[in-house]
Amino acid sequence: MSSLNLSPTEVISQKLTLPCGLVLQNRLVKCPMQETLAEAPFLDAPLQNFRNLYGQWANANYGLTITGQVQIDISGDFVCHGDSLSFPHFEKWKQCAQVAQSGGTPCIFQLAHPGRMSPTGVGNRLVDMLAICPSSVPVKLSDKWLEKLAIKCLLGTPKAMTILEIDQAVEDWKHGARVARAAGFKGIQLHGAHGFLLSQFLSPHTNRRTDEYGGSPEGRMKLVKRLVVEIREANPAPFCMSVKLNSGDYMEEGSLTQDEALDQVRWLTTCDMVDFVEISSENAGSIKESTRIREAYYTEFAEHVVKIEGSKFSIQLSGGFRSRPGMADAILSEAFDLIGLGRTAVLEPDIPKRLLLNTDMSDDEALARPHIV
Secondary structure, eight states, X not given: OXXXXXXXXXXXXXOEEOTTSOEESSSEEEOOOOOOOOOTTTOOOOHHHHHHHHHHHHTTTOSEEEEEEEESSTTSSSBOOXXXXXXXXXXXXXXXXXXXXXXSOOEEEEEEOOGXXXXXXXXXXXXXXXXXXXXXXXXXXXXXXXXXXXXXXXXXXXXXXXXXXXXXXXXXXXXXXXXXXXXXXXXXXXXXXXTSHHHHHHOTTTOOOOSTTSSSHHHHHHHHHHHHHHHHHHSOTTSEEEEEEESOOOOSSSOOOHHHHXXXXXXXXXXXXXXXXXXXXXXXXXXXXXXXXXXXXXXXXXXXXXXXXXXXXXXXXXXXXXXXXXXXXXXXXXXXXXXXXXXXXXXXXXXXXXXXXXXXXOTTTOBXXXXXX
């Protein structure tokens, strides 16, 4: 049967085999989100909280779930630290993998580093320890003096990373991938969006370096390329590798343009090492209104991605989906393969099983709860 003759439920229920060989039972993905569940001093996986939350998603019939941010540095929240492969820490990661996949849905680990977005004193970071960034560029969220003062006190001005610090970060990401694989997760996602460290390297606004890790689009992409190559060399298929990228960062000064963002995706689509890319955005508040009222925030950008010649991987589109027909139309457009659900998955953890994949529910009934503010 032609896919054009399928019902919306049948379209989103189709299986998908990723390049690494991992088979997803349908096209719905539980997006990664920041959960802030871990507790000091070790910031290990918080088993009880994790079980309460991921136990619901594990049995909701998603095609894939992606964990919230697992930080590679102790200044983060939910951390892969130097002892994560040792007892008793590693046992917690193994139990997390078992819980997250207890319903048969594969789960991958999102690895992140906050960079300049790390608040003073977070995790085990000392109060006088500066956050790091490709260049010493502080966060600016407002021109109002009180808000500027609050951000300055909370985040401060980051220090530019040295080459040695970049090398250490690479080793930390590779360690995170080792923990994920050993614990039983099916893969990892590199978080290169939302203003965290990798996206700071990718954006000319925060990357003003003049060495090999900056100065040009190729230089700004060097860290991501290095991570993809070195992690894939150590973790061949069927281990899944994903990258989450911005469609743009919407900064007033020296922003990441759509053309440069497309070039970043172009390399990932043709390198034969990445299984899928999640398209996201730095700041949904900056998206033009004509896009905001559509079912997906980032459709315009991703439609350019599908035209890239030699693309050998899948694209996940996340943001704003509410209806089965909207999700099915995105997949039938052949621009996207996976539909990401974030806030919807929080408000209605069982929505795939209860509504979206439920053939007893009409398309008019199977609507996600509105959540745009």
